[in-house]
Amino acid sequence: MTSKPGPLRADARRNRERILEVAVRAFSEQGPDVAIDTIAKAAGVGSATLYRHFPTREALVEAAYRNELVRVCDSAAQLLSDHAPDQALRLWMDRFIDYLAAKQGMADALRAVVASGADPFAETLDRLGTAIGTLLRAGADAGLLRPDVDPFDVGFTLAGVALITSAPGQRERAGRLLDLLLDGLRYGAHEPASPS
Structure with a gap:
């Protein structure tokens, strides 16, 4: 039985986060064959540090993808603490x-x-469904969003928006479509009962 590694020291955690951030950008812009040394250099760490965290290219790609997923999903709670639920949902849609x-x-x-046999998408739908569900419930509880919406319907709609606006120069159109989606989610919302 192998023991689970303990928590990372603060400097190691910062190095790991920097590596993942640079890796997402590098793989997105330069493709899957970008040199690992290039990623290490751009992250400001040595190759040995990168390999200590991610022993293979596949491990780095999978960790970078999962890190982005966690960041977008975990941002829902922070957005809800800083904004009204409908606005939090709209801001979260941009992040998504x-x-x-x-x-x-x-x-x-x-x-x-x-x-290579790994499944980087294993937790994707559950995590996204939970994040979207949290935002929708908060909006429905506040009377700002309709209460009858399936979180996965919203997720698939967002994926469709992303697909049809993926060409360069289409980000503004994506924003307009997200505004329309939010208007649809507001339609039929009921104000919460006022306390007696």
């Missing part, structure tokens, strides 16, 4: 579109990971 753009950019690298 950006996440899908990064995922699309990493598509070739992710295919190589899948071909």
